[in-house]
Amino acid sequence: MYEIRTLCTGAERKEAAALVQERHRWLTVRGLPMPARADSPALYRDPQAWPAGLFEGGLLLACMIPQLAPDLGWGEGPCLYLGSVHTLPDCSDDTVRLITLWASDFAARLDVPLMRAEALARSPLDVDPIAPFLRRLTDMGWEVRDPGIGRDGERVARLELAAEHRPGLSALIGCHVHDPQPAAGSWCVT
Template sequence: MAAPFQVRPLATGAERAEACALVQDRIQDLAARGIHLPAAHTYAFRDPSASAIGLYEDDRLRACLILNQQPTPGPGPGPGGTAPCLEITHLYTDPQPDSEHWGRLVSLWAADYAARRHDHTVRITATAGLLDPPEHTERLLTHALTLGWHPGGTSLNPHAQHQRALHLTRPAQPRAGLSAYIRCRVPLALPPAAPRTGHAP
């Protein structure tokens, strides 16, 4: 029996446009709850040089994200307390009642994928809008903990001056049985990024 879910690169313009539409739907859903994100968050999925990834259920996009093409030094046992870290930005799920389930699947897949790449940690970066006011940060952290993520500190967002970025981490963890539920078509060796053009997310 085929796996009901699939994670694969967003390789075509149509797939990237579908991801942009999902992000816009999520932004509108968050705005209705008082959480305002800039529409520019869709730009990352329009950039053909970005490693855009989608979670599909029966060929319907349920979540999308951007993978860092190169391992990012993160917390770990290596020199100076660092180790290879797989970084995820712009993670969005379809704003439907099963949204938390899809977020949990992405979390499990990311930990397994990182382990197969020999990364030590997975890190998600959340930027301003999700973090202000402070109660939004608390809500995000509470939700992240239920999905297996842990607080990983804050930093300045490199794409926007004077805006904070919150990091969430979880250890890389292989899951032998996950392939029966999620088929992964993302290559372990990600292609190098091309020079970025246009708007920065």
């Protein structure tokens, strides 16, 4: 069984930062876009952030920072934004599919209509090295919006997915994630 949970301990946050660094190395070796912000591993150590991780058993497969209704500067209305998403190298497709299922359901349980995310894109989307990845995302239900400047000032593909209640998902993915509004501090457990 898989589990997505808030990374609360220093050890979990350190493990997420190491995963981000490994992902950056993997991207560099393949000549794929890498965030200009070299501080993304540090985001996972920031006590003000509420990062979450996808685990299988004790293995961290992915990490992300879910945020509720941030000011993205694009799109309309409230959303669950998945920021700084990093997957364990060579495990991306299935991991991204699991994150997609979970986040769509989590957004629905938070009563927000959409999920949004951004993927680095240095070239026109149809010829960018991430084009195959974007096609896989659209196969999973994501809509690729017009490219533009993302939250970190880099050129990105803007992604949206409708929130959808997914009864029975808890049999596959357990959810132990803080409500993305840190002031509320409530738990969302399925």
